[in-house]
Amino acid sequence: MEKTDNLAKNIKNGDIRAIARGISIVENGGYEREAILQELYTEGQSYIVGITGPPGAGKSSLIDLLINELKNHFKKIAILAIDPSSPFTGGAILGDRIRMQKHTGDPDIYIRSMASRGHLGGISGATKDAIKVVSAAGYDLVIVETVGVGQSEIDVVKLADTTVLVLVPGLGDEIQAMKSGIMEIGDLFVVNKSDRPESEKLATTVRWIVDEHYKEEAYKPPVILTSVYKNEGIEETVRGIMAHKDYIYENDIYKQKRKMRIEDDIRGLLEEKLNSFIEHHIKYPERIEQWVEKVYKGNSTPFDIVKEIHENLIIDVKEEI
Ligand SMILES: Nc1nc2c(ncn2[C@@H]2O[C@H](COP(=O)(O)OP(=O)(O)OP(=O)(O)O)[C@@H](O)[C@H]2O)c(=O)[nH]1
Ligand SMILES: [Mg+2]
Structure with a gap:
């Protein structure tokens, strides 16, 4: 984390090399991307x-x-x-x-x-x-x-x-x-x-x-x-x-555009997190073939399969959300 802090600081100071490095990081995606954007978001x-x-x-x-x-x-x-x-x-x-x-x-x-x-x-x-x-x-x-x-x-x-x-x-x-x-x-x-x-x-x-x-x-x-x-x-x-x-x-179109972008950011991030949660918890790659086969043979439908997965996913949503 220390490294990201430093990079963010250098970016905020307008350091060209830090900017180039920062852009490369966000281009490549992954954990580092999130850490650096978190530091820079409100700047x-x-x-x-x-x-x-x-x-x-x-x-x-x-x-x-x-x-x-x-x-x-x-x-x-x-x-x-x-x-x-x-x-x-x-x-x-x-x-x-x-x-x-x-x-x-x-x-x-x-x-x-x-x-x-x-x-x-x-x-x-x-x-x-x-x-x-x-x-x-x-x-x-x-x-x-x-x-x-x-x-x-x-x-x-x-x-x-x-x-x-x-x-x-x-x-x-x-x-x-x-x-x-x-x-x-x-x-x-x-x-x-x-x-x-x-x-x-x-x-x-x-x-x-x-x-x-x-x-x-x-x-x-x-x-x-x-x-x-x-x-x-x-x-x-x-x-x-x-x-x-x-x-x-x-x-006020400018204001609306800004708000739309923020909404997009929240939605995008939430989707990203939910997707990775799903992939993590339902062992998607191993089971997908099995599900496809089942539907192919006429023993199930995508709706039944997703319904079953959904019922088994225990997501504890707290009231205040
Ligand atoms: N005649 C003429 N040629 C132009 C003008 N503006 C640009 N060009 C030429 O058009 C060609 C393409 O110019 P670029 O600026 O690379 O065009 P671009 O739209 O950025 O191209 P891409 O990024 O590759 O899509 C170059 O050879 C320019 O010299 C102009 O006003 N008149
Ligand atoms: Mg061009």
Whole structure:
């Protein structure tokens, strides 16, 4: 325990090596993860911005430029780049480092690529934990970069206070998909590579869809054209992020999001504990085959089996819970 105490203390002091070690621990899961998060849980609060979009949309390049502007609004910025497709290889990691290398010497900027590894909660669980580590270390803004628009990204997006969806011309079918669902996840829509001629048309289409979708809503996401090459639309994007932040603060949405995350943490942990309790007490791996066989032969049903197990599990629930 002493070791964890020390590590937590060093993280709280903003020590870079301790932060890196802390994130590795939470990525790998297990007992140490719990010990370190317990120490850090109540420390620090950071604003979380998710940047998501298809591969190669220019997310990392954009973040690199956005950071310059965001430094006017936040003291310390952490960037967590998520790569669910290749958790172990260095490809994306190296790429992101190169794209954001302007900032590597800056003590107020921390860049880290994330892998899900053994984490029970998958990539969104690992990211959530890593956010806690950097928040405790005093980073008041965390940018989470995720690739694609699948379920795992949507899970990560749920972690964010503000989500920026980055689109590029040439998506074709993806616009269709946007109409159903994807539209819900962006608080800002950025059409990047505006130096390309087709981007204007895409922005028009997105604006049209946003107008339709958010007709009745109090908040309407802006659609912003950006070009990393021409350094255009960057200030506007940051203004959009800050405006959304103001909006969610003023409407108590921010507070609700925080509470939802706490609820998630409690539920997640409880489930984890109950699962391990069950595994421990019913010798699941040895008996599962036997149960399957019984049901397969028509001698029982999953309902009967679980009912029997349930009746035999003596959980002494004290009144005050
Ligand atoms: N023409 C043009 N190219 C851009 C622009 N922004 C980024 N790119 C290029 O697009 C490519 C991908 O950029 P990244 O920043 O790596 O994109 P990403 O979305 O982070 O990519 P992944 O993380 O791999 O999904 C690079 O070759 C960039 O130089 C832009 O505004 N215009
Ligand atoms: Mg990237």
